[in-house]
Amino acid sequence: MLTNCQINNFKLNRQIGSGAYGLVFHAVDLITENEYAIKAVVKGTAQLDSSAGDAAPGASPEIKRSTMLQTQLYYYFKSFQNRLFLPTVDLDSIRDLSDSQLEGAPHFREIAMHLRVHAHPNIVTVHQVLESPLATFMVLDYCSRDLFTSIVDHQYFAKNGMLVKQVFLQLCSVIQHCHARGIYHCDIKPENILLDEHDNVCMCDFGLSTQAEKLPANVCVGSSYYMAPERISCPSSVQNADNLTPALFPTWAGDIWSLGIILVNLTCIRNPWLKAHQVEDNTFSYFVKDSKVLLKILPVSQQLYEILSDILKLEPTARASLTDIMERVADCTSFTNSGPLSEVASLSDPQRQRFLINHRGLSIKQMLHNYHSDDECDRSYSQGESDTEVTSEEESYRQTCLVDSASTRSVDAEPTKQQSHVGKQLPFPVDFQMNLLTKNMSVVTNYSSHSRWLPQY
Ligand SMILES: Nc1ncnc2c1ncn2[C@@H]1O[C@H](COP(=O)(O)OP(=O)(O)OP(=O)(O)O)[C@@H](O)[C@H]1O
Numbered sequence: 001m002l003t004n005c006q007i008n009n010f011k012l013n014r015q016i017g018s019g020a021y022g023l024v025f026h027a028v029d030l031i032t033e034n035e036y037a038i039k040a041v042v043k044g045t046a047q048l049d050s051s052a053g054d055a056a057p058g059a060s061p062e063i064k065r066s067t068m069l070q071t072q073l074y075y076y077f078k079s080f081q082n083r084l085f086l087p088t089v090d091l092d093s094i095r096d097l098s099d100s101q102l103e104g105a106p107h108f109r110e111i112a113m114h115l116r117v118h119a120h121p122n123i124v125t126v127h128q129v130l131e132s133p134l135a136t137f138m139v140l141d142y143c144s145r146d147l148f149t150s151i152v153d154h155q156y157f158a159k160n161g162m163l164v165k166q167v168f169l170q171l172c173s174v175i176q177h178c179h180a181r182g183i184y185h186c187d188i189k190p191e192n193i194l195l196d197e198h199d200n201v202c203m204c205d206f207g208l209s210t211q212a213e214k215l216p217a218n219v220c221v222g223s224s225y226y227m228a229p230e231r232i233s234c235p236s237s238v239q240n241a242d243n244l245t246p247a248l249f250p251t252w253a254g255d256i257w258s259l260g261i262i263l264v265n266l267t268c269i270r271n272p273w274l275k276a277h278q279v280e281d282n283t284f285s286y287f288v289k290d291s292k293v294l295l296k297i298l299p300v301s302q303q304l305y306e307i308l309s310d311i312l313k314l315e316p317t318a319r320a321s322l323t324d325i326m327e328r329v330a331d332c333t334s335f336t337n338s339g340p341l342s343e344v345a346s347l348s349d350p351q352r353q354r355f356l357i358n359h360r361g362l363s364i365k366q367m368l369h370n371y372h373s374d375d376e377c378d379r380s381y382s383q384g385e386s387d388t389e390v391t392s393e394e395e396s397y398r399q400t401c402l403v404d405s406a407s408t409r410s411v412d413a414e415p416t417k418q419q420s421h422v423g424k425q426l427p428f429p430v431d432f433q434m435n436l437l438t439k440n441m442s443v444v445t446n447y448s449s450h451s452r453w454l455p456q457y
Pocket residue numbers: 016017018019020021022023024037039124140141142143144145146187191192194204205206207440441442
């Protein structure tokens with residue numbers, strides 16, 4: 001464990017996060033006493049090969065990687081008496097690196113993507129980038145809570161529909177901002193959504209983000225619970241007209257799918273399924289046959305069910321646009337069929353504007369009560385509407401899914417029987433899983449065009 005370490009004027013206090021790709025530390029600037037988060041991203045790949053290892057036999061590759069990174073950093077600091085003096089790298093020069101330049105410096109890819117969007121008030125700001133031979137260190141805004149802990153451990157949203165709206169609408173606004181700038185996050189999950197002291201969203205971790213407008217089927221990038229079906233379970237029969245190259249699917253639609261799962265997390269404290277894979281996940285397979293299954297496996301209201309079914313469309317290009325989702329969530333008057341979230345106020349126009357403009361530094365109470373005293377929204381992010389053109393391979397995928405679903409329904413009578421009971425309190429079907437919300441690790445497989453600094457597995 002790193003203790004008493006210092007990089008330039010930053011004292012590292014403790015480790016606050018570790019993922020598949022980096023270690024994050026709480027740090028204090030000894031001059032200003034401001035708090036920061038410092039994310040260490042190791043350069044190169046050889047040192048981090050998951051087959052080499054100092055971790056316990058049987059440990060998962062993710063554990064081995066973060067253990068190795070910790071060990072490397074420990075010895076690195078030790079060799080400099082725990083004090084590193086590192087040069088800063090000019091942020092504009094990283095942000096402006098071209099794709100070919102990023103190929104040669106893959107450890108800068110995450111930082112470059114992050115820098116292109118971090119002006120948004122609900123995205124964690126990158127303050128400095130410090131360079132050492134072993135690792136690159138990103139100095140970031142520090143946020144003390146993440147959405148996962150707030151939803152699960154603190155049950156923070158269970159009784160507050162307004163807070164659900166605030167956080168969800170801010171998140172949509174972040175993704176709209178990113179998409180309008182040609183950046184697709186690809187790893188939206190509660191662990192990557194931080195909250196400031198006023199419950200405002202601070203999005204982090206652009207490690208898997210990409211500028212690719214389309215990705216091949218089954219590219220498998222993201223975290224399994226939040227991954228869209230075309231990323232993990234696209235039928236192999238779906239190919240381009242030449243029958244040689246895999247079909248391509250719009251990247252924006254993958255982010256929209258993940259937002260739908262987040263909306264379920266916020267309102268139900270559950271995941272609908274563990275994997276949007278028809279063969280490997282029973283619940284998802286039932287959902288494909290009949291989306292009304294959501295009304296039985298989750299405590300969602302009819303209104304929320306209708307919003308979710310327009311987000312969680314199998315056909316990527318048919319998914320609701322961000323603007324539509326935001327409008328409908330703002331208008332929604334009931335998230336669940338009983339309990340505190342069964343009644344929630346529709347947002348008035350001024351409230352809507354408040355929820356979607358720069359809120360950092362204002363509490364929800366202040367936002368709700370002070371809206372009339374402020375002028376018009378000072379920020380007009382481009383409302384980048386999604387490309388809705390349906391390509392032949394996407395249409396073919398849609399057809400395959402429809403055929404799949406129709407043919408399975410005819411041989412499997414159970415879901416049809418359940419469908420007739422929709423809306424009534426039914427016993428939980430035996431083979432549906434109660435998917436309580438748990439942490440989910442990011443993965444990148446089969447993603448050759450995107451060289452993350454880690455070995456891909
Ligand atoms: N700015 C920050 N302030 C506070 N905590 C942070 C900050 N950035 C990251 N963290 C914490 O560290 C964890 C890991 O950070 P991050 O997601 O950036 O790393 P990663 O290696 O890409 O992780 P993953 O494999 O889960 O995607 C986050 O889930 C979060 O809890």
